[in-house]
């Protein structure tokens with residue numbers, strides 16, 4: 376069955392190999408506090424804006440299916456568990472290479488399209504397994520590093536961990552920042568730390584995890600976002616998935632406004648990755664709406680937007696299956712992701 380809206384859905388599939396933005400964020404030559412020290416963030420205004428963004432705009436039918444396909448292409452399919460094994464990583468990579476069954480792709484009119492997730496995200500010692508399993512697929516391997524999730528190991532070890540993951544073949548490094556630097560407003564220390572991490576990454580893209588659930592206020596979130604970007608982060612990311620509060624929209628709104636402001640001041644482009652606690656297709660749609668409304672369509676593509684999630688793909692598959700067949704499949708059929 377080819378749906379009449381086929382073209383709407385096909386347009387959702389980004390060009391192949393577009394996961395990594397070619398142009399890196401150069402950051403600023405030195406910490407520039409004038410860009411953030413006087414900025415205030417109003418919590419209730421951010422909450423109101425985040426709530427109306429997702430209720431005002433509803434995405435239906437073919438458009439919804441299209442957006443869900445786009446969401447898949449932006450997922451950093453993640454496993455960050457103590458019980459990770461080579462086998463588990465290989466299964467995850469197989470899912471990343473083919474997130475939708477051939478039948479479902481055909482039912483959506485996408486049989487000719489190459490649909491993959493945006494990346495696979497793993498712990499450093501799992502990188503070699505992921506690199507091998509994804510060889511030739513063009514899917515980037517992302518590795519967390521720097522003492523993830525707390526980041527409280529000495530800096531030389533954290534930098535060595537980045538180099539280990541890059542040497543093993545990671546294309547992207549998800550670093551965690553020292554939350555204490557934010558809580559004590561020690562912006563020079565945060566800038567220097569992220570700069571050193573960016574150096575250690577070499578050609579690998581750096582995603583800076585701010586662990587926003589740990590840094591108390593939206594003002595801190597805005598400031599930490601600015602400092603990480605000034606230090607050369609290619610992406611800023613909300614959370615590790617291990618904090619008590621992970622990706623939430625008012626925080627995301629604050630971060631994307633910081634990306635917008637930083638872009639206007641520096642001319643540089645930085646991507647955004649909400650991560651942690653996102654489980655449903657509806658979550659994916661909410662974040663895509665936020666990106667489109669605040670930063671425009673270019674920020675709904677995998678080179679500028681990723682969804683860090685270990686389990687969201689399963690619900691997206693179910694919703695797409697419902698769209699294509701009118702029936703919901705049992706969730707156990709989509710157990711892996």
Ligand SMILES: O=C[C@H](O)COP(=O)(O)O
Nearest residue numbers: 616650651652683684685
């Ligand atoms: O970066 C990704 C997160 O660790 C995934 O969190 P999650 O398991 O809550 O989806």
